Amino acid sequence: MTTKVKGLVERLKDGEDIIVAEGYLFEFERRGYLRAGCFVPEVVLEHPELVKVMHEEFVHAGSDVVEAFTYYAHREKLKVIGRENDLEILNRKALKIAREVANETNTLMAGNISNTTIYEPGNKESEEKVREIFKEQVEWAVEEGADYIIGETYQDGGEAMLALECIKKYGKGTPAVITISPTNDGISYDGVPLEQVARKLEDAGAACVGINCYRGPDTMRPLIQKVRAACKGPIACLPSLYRTNDQVKSMVDFKDHVTGESAYPADMDPYLISRRRVTEFTKELKELGVQYFGLCCGNKAYFTRAMAEALGRKPPASRYSPDMSQHFTNFKDGEHERATRNFYVKT
Numbered sequence: 165m166t167t168k169v170k171g172l173v174e175r176l177k178d179g180e181d182i183i184v185a186e187g188y189l190f191e192f193e194r195r196g197y198l199r200a201g202c203f204v205p206e207v208v209l210e211h212p213e214l215v216k217v218m219h220e221e222f223v224h225a226g227s228d229v230v231e232a233f234t235y236y237a238h239r240e241k242l243k244v245i246g247r248e249n250d251l252e253i254l255n256r257k258a259l260k261i262a263r264e265v266a267n268e269t270n271t272l273m274a275g276n277i278s279n280t281t282i283y284e285p286g287n288k289e290s291e292e293k294v295r296e297i298f299k300e301q302v303e304w305a306v307e308e309g310a311d312y313i314i315g316e317t318y319q320d321g322g323e324a325m326l327a328l329e330c331i332k333k334y335g336k337g338t339p340a341v342i343t344i345s346p347t348n349d350g351i352s353y354d355g356v357p358l359e360q361v362a363r364k365l366e367d368a369g370a371a372c373v374g375i376n377c378y379r380g381p382d383t384m385r386p387l388i389q390k391v392r393a394a395c396k397g398p399i400a401c402l403p404s405l406y407r408t409n410d411q412v413k414s415m416v417d418f419k420d421h422v423t424g425e426s427a428y429p430a431d432m433d434p435y436l437i438s439r440r441r442v443t444e445f446t447k448e449l450k451e452l453g454v455q456y457f458g459l460c461c462g463n464k465a466y467f468t469r470a471m472a473e474a475l476g477r478k479p480p481a482s483r484y485s486p487d488m489s490q491h492f493t494n495f496k497d498g499e500h501e502r503a504t505r506n507f508y509v510k511t
């Protein structure tokens with residue numbers, strides 16, 4: 165059963181902003197419920213109650229969308245950990261949890277397919293395998309009532325096109341949002357500038373196109389500007405939450421500043437951006453004409469709340485947004501003198 169809430173396409177047509185909290189894989193890895201490396205969302209089967217709570221947290225923080233946690237829950241990835249037999253049950257469970265939270269909170273539920281890791285441009289056999297992966301996940305998403313389907317983190321334009329093709333073919337009219345992932349030079353692995361891939365996806369019928377993952381705000385910005393210039397319709401931007409820069413364009417390239425060893429994926433906390441940067445970047449994106457706002461790897465509920473507030477929203481979590489005027493160190497002279505006396509060394 166799908167919701168009666170206003171659909172994605174209608175919202176985009178009406179010029180509304182959409183906020184989409186992502187980043188489930190990293191957050192559950194950090195919490196100790198899935199393994200970095202294979203990055204398979206086993207938590208869906210082992211601790212479904214925690215997945216539900218994280219969906220609820222993100223909605224509480226301002227997400228308009230509950231994205232089913234089926235990222236990397238595809239045949240190839242489950243094979244890596246010997247759980248191929250759990251493929252359908254995991255997908256359906258993740259979709260049911262997301263549907264339940266969306267129904268309870270009047271939000272949209274999105275199915276989710278992703279890069280398969282086995283796509284090889286021009287290799288018919290690999291393309292067929294990729295199609296099969298997309299087909300089964302799309303069909304399950306539709307059967308479990310997805311309002312739309314997110315296809316994301318494609319580094320090959322060809323694989324992104326296959327994802328869209330399969331959503332159109334097997335999605336029974338379910339809208340598609342397709343986002344591609346920026347490599348260091350802003351060109352897809354199969355050699356096409358990302359903005360051209362985005363335009364191709366738009367022309368082929370995606371409801372919204374854009375970029376997600378790998379780059380943080382500072383290195384994502386030039387690429388999303390190009391996507392804006394190339395596309396006519398609504399565009400999406402979902403950066404990672406890391407301090408990427410001219411020297412380190414993507415989160416996977418961070419080196420530990422002491423040992424020089426790769427910080428990806430388990431030692432990246434020191435390179436997280438601030439909530440303030442999320443606020444600023446969201447406003448920058450709004451000015452650039454982005455309509456579909458999201459946060460990818462490194463996201464946490466407080467970042468999503470910062471994004472929502474930057475767009476003028478007041479989600480339930482805003483009740484507890486920081487207010488340092490209530491902190492004792494900011495009380496006026498004479499109030500709580502004892503506390504202030506203990507906190508400061510008077511000069």
Ligand SMILES: [Zn+2]
Pocket residue numbers: 187376377378404460461
């Ligand atoms: Zn990501």
